[in-house]
Amino acid sequence: MTRRELMKTIAAAPLAGRLIMAEKTPAMPVSVASCPSYDGDLTGTLATMFDQLGGLGRVVKNKTVTIKVNLTGSPGLKFRGKPLGLTHYTHPKMAAATAYLLERSGARRVRFVESAWATAGPLEEYLLDSGWSLHTLFSASKIVEFENTNALGKGKRYSRFQVPGGGHIYPAFDLNHAYEDTDVFMSMAKLKNHATCGVTLSMKNCFGNTPASIYGDDAGEHEPNENPSQGRAAVCHEGKRQPAKSAPSELDPNSSRDPGYRMPRIVADLNAARPVDIALIDGIETIAGGEGPWIRGLRPVKPGVIIAGFNAVNTDTVATSVMGYDPRADKGKAPFTNCDNTLKLAEAMGLGSTDLSRIEVRGSRIADVQFKFSA
């Protein structure tokens, strides 16, 4: 049974059945590594981690690998003037080391994607504006390419991803073709808090899969706006308006408009619709207290850790624990102080287990690398 088939079965099952099946949700090994700096042997560390998970080659050989990086917010907004990769963005060295390993493991093509903030311009330029050296990246791997998924991009049509079981907020999402035209989907996330969702890890990173052309505040009413220039607060976070009518509308426009209700559900739905095959979380240097410099009370932190796995829920569960939180905490308890727990929502959809006792942690022990994100 494939993961998608399993999810469909779970979603279709009655509640009692779901609870039983939740215990059968995937629980795959997660690798944890101590890595104090981006300047050390990052490639070697990542190679060891993927070996601990059974090797990259078996997953990526002769495959197209699409890597969703986390470049949230405008690259012009820096926290205390620090390079973006040291705070809230995926670090370019993490990207280069991964691309190198993927090529070495036989991947046919590595495509970096992100829905670049407020633009449909080439992702290459956005990356340069984010302090990436494409020159260096191409030196690390000759098979890389880029796609800005904030609009139609290089595709001719949007790809529709149905949410197995019908979804919480949206029944399906229209996304850039890159999320469909791939064999392997990797979420390359940052270990950090999120003001609305508590934590933003490999699953929350996928909120950025949604194109602002359809889900943005300046999306067309009927058709996508191929020149989006705004974020997605009105459509997704607050539900003040619907996405472009070319995409499926909300299931229940009368449901709660509280972002703490909506966002965890949208994230869970997105992960069910387009599951993550490889989750890689960069916690070497990051921020605590929020997801970007527009959040007050941030502080730069150096947890010095990397977490990877082949199941996003399992990987995020371990990552949440590394951050010093209970991954199964209910709403009202940190980090899910004002929101529902995305991990548990995803678990209930059959995406993966949040039960640490079922997840084998390989490499470093959680206790040895734990870094408390709460001040």
Next chain:
Amino acid sequence: MRCEQRGPRRYPKYMLPLLLIVAAIPDWVPARWHSADVKSLQLLNETPINCLLLERTEWSAGFAKAAKERGIATLGVVRPGADALEQARKPTTLGLDGVVLEGDFESSVVKALQDSKIPTIELPSRAGMRFSDTSTLVYGSHQGLWPGIQVEENGSAKSAPSGAPWIDTNTGFLRFVRAATDKPVWIANVPPANMVIPVQRYIQAIGDAAITGSHWVLALDGDFNKRLLAREPGALADWKRIGGALSFYESHKEWRSMHPHGQLALIQDADSGALLSGSVLDMIAVKNAPVQPVPTAKLKVEAMKDAKMAVDVDPQALSPAQKDVLKAFTRAGGTLLSAPPGWTFPMPKDGSITVAKDDFKKLDEIWKEVNGMVGHTNLGARLFNVSSMLSTLVAPAEGKQVVLQLVNYSDFPVESITAHVLGTYKHARLYVPGAEPKDLAVYEVEGGTGVDIDKLDVIGSIILE
């Protein structure tokens, strides 16, 4: 045929100093100086400062004499008032080299001083600048923004709609003035009061003017000045950095005489907002797109020869001949964006040097069009990861060299900057104050040459050859 033998040209006695001064002015590095103590001149030893603007309380024959012996010019600052002319005549009687009229004076005062052959530098309001007066020694103004990133009350950077921090700069104004005249250009704004000013902010102010080929008249805040005159070690260390920044630009005077290089021309004039900060030139500058300002009076075929795109802010101001120039430009394949019919630049009514907040919307109408036209096009150079920086691209009239001048307005160094410069260049070298020039690796990019800079503190320039 009778051959007339000519000896050395003779001048009336009183004219010689004036001519010498006029010849020296382009090399003046001006600073406001708040001391009449001769010993304070020692502080200038390791700086290129060679022209001091002195307030009335500091006019002193002894100080002027000592300064002159060190090759330093002194100018007395006079402000408008009933006895302005009388005051303006005093400095030279004390041995100072001339007078600075700071503010808007009656034209009779200026004329009387000119008639008396007293070297006079006018630093009026921006609106009071008289571009038609060719006898002006220096074009400039005392009005300016204190360069830097706007900071909100809670300490975070103020963001423009683009999400990038908004940079307060005088570069747009200065670029226009430089394009309008061949004379030296000064801006003589002073630091904001009641504010702790870190040394990098002074270097930003120096760079803000220097990358346009102009001089900021150095002015220290009161506290810094006091500590400097008292030779406090911290103040001396900061002073050394300021001197280093000034020396950096003085050791590359040739950059000042180079011309803006790029394929975008902006046709604008004082009446259509060119003297304002935050105007169209500054908006383009924030995108780090190279632009050649073309004052309406200078709109000729020659001015448009390197341009492939042009923005005309005030089409109604053009003469028939100038309209023909733009017709020829578009017929030759150039792209012209003109302000819509009936659109007029929202000039401030209160003498302000920035566009009023209420008028941003009106300016935004034309800005959206400009932004759409410039888009992702490389018009000479494209810079990346430079949201806290401004730049100018200049080139000599002859030769295959371009100079990319950079200023970082953030309080933090910027890392991982990329520049894509149109054209093929084999060598690139980074110059920063206080360090040996550093060769940068060049690589091919679409239509040009790419270079990466690991880190830039406040100011620096890349020479590509």
